[in-house]
Amino acid sequence: MGRDRICNEVDAISEVLLSISIYLKENPETAYLETKACEYLSAMLETYGFNVEKGIGNVETAFRGRPRGYLPKRPAVAFLAEYDALPKIGHGCGHNLIAAASVGAAVVLSRVLGENAGSVAIVGTPAEEGGGGKVKLLEAGIFDPIDAAMMFHPKDRNFPGRNNLGRIALKMEFFGKSAHASSSPDRGRNALDAMVMAYTGMNSIRQHLKSDGRIHGIITHGGDAPNVIPDYAAGLFYVRAASRSYRDELFERVKHCAEGAALATGTEVKIEIIFPSLDPIRRNAALEDALQKNMQLLGIPIDADDGNRGSSDIGNLSQHIPVIHPYLAIVDPGIPGHSVAFRDATTSLRGRQTLIHAAKILAMTAYDYLTSPQLQEKVAEEFNNTE
Numbered sequence: 001m002g003r004d005r006i007c008n009e010v011d012a013i014s015e016v017l018l019s020i021s022i023y024l025k026e027n028p029e030t031a032y033l034e035t036k037a038c039e040y041l042s043a044m045l046e047t048y049g050f051n052v053e054k055g056i057g058n059v060e061t062a063f064r065g066r067p068r069g070y071l072p073k074r075p076a077v078a079f080l081a082e083y084d085a086l087p088k089i090g091h092g093c094g095h096n097l098i099a100a101a102s103v104g105a106a107v108v109l110s111r112v113l114g115e116n117a118g119s120v121a122i123v124g125t126p127a128e129e130g131g132g133g134k135v136k137l138l139e140a141g142i143f144d145p146i147d148a149a150m151m152f153h154p155k156d157r158n159f160p161g162r163n164n165l166g167r168i169a170l171k172m173e174f175f176g177k178s179a180h181a182s183s184s185p186d187r188g189r190n191a192l193d194a195m196v197m198a199y200t201g202m203n204s205i206r207q208h209l210k211s212d213g214r215i216h217g218i219i220t221h222g223g224d225a226p227n228v229i230p231d232y233a234a235g236l237f238y239v240r241a242a243s244r245s246y247r248d249e250l251f252e253r254v255k256h257c258a259e260g261a262a263l264a265t266g267t268e269v270k271i272e273i274i275f276p277s278l279d280p281i282r283r284n285a286a287l288e289d290a291l292q293k294n295m296q297l298l299g300i301p302i303d304a305d306d307g308n309r310g311s312s313d314i315g316n317l318s319q320h321i322p323v324i325h326p327y328l329a330i331v332d333p334g335i336p337g338h339s340v341a342f343r344d345a346t347t348s349l350r351g352r353q354t355l356i357h358a359a360k361i362l363a364m365t366a367y368d369y370l371t372s373p374q375l376q377e378k379v380a381e382e383f384n385n386t387e
């Protein structure tokens, strides 16, 4: 039976999977600079019988691995490997575990799947943190021959999925006119005043947001000297919402704040979207049910959703094909991601156990999907009837 074999095969390579997570943790690389990770993971996959293409979709640190002798049989499942780290803190989001689990699932499933049941691939997706690597790969058509994509994310709780938010990341700049702030202020136009006005404008929207709306950001430049009227000010802001339409509406309102401030202060404003915009996740209950059964088979308790909401580039992919993005605990509830404690937990005893569980759950769920036309039909039907 496939399930038992999957579990045995994952156990047999558990030390290798652990060594992947340790290597990545010790060699953290931030968005789009993951050259070591890309090399290391590709070489590892090759030793397990995969052909690997690097630099796919014009993304230098992306890769695609397919078992040698691969035939493009449908349906096709892709496991997603993230491996970018955070600046300064390293693998505080645990992407080292994501990569290791997806390698494990791909290697094991390629051995277990057999002749008549679709195909399996692994896609290395750089720059989840801010860079939107999956969006670039999606736009380059890398996921066109794929029917479902799967990955897990470490967390402080276990659940099969979560409603992430869509996001637009923008840079706001004001251009004024410099002048001596004391002797000739009448000749200046103050870009900092415009920024402060725009900031308070955005703040005044916040009271009226729906519960899923978010507007947050920072001022990154506010002038160069107190006796010079600032001719330049800049800030970075994110707007988020649970639907694409509300996200876009909030972006329009932020633009109005900036335009109003520019008009009032006699400055010019420029707004630029700096990262690929992220879509909210479109969940697939049929696929999550299959996943949840496998979590339960391994004795993993399902926790209540904590209600916390972030954003991820898997949202864009989820609008294109069905995905699963479960969360599995590596720390006790309340220990946040993007922290030193979370990073350290990725290679703790619990982190190791979760990694092995994750590889098994992903491989088992992909196996269920690829070997059950009934499940394939249910997943497709739900995908076509939801937004």
Ligand SMILES: [Zn+2]
Pocket: 093, 094, 095, 128, 153
């Ligand atoms: Zn993450």
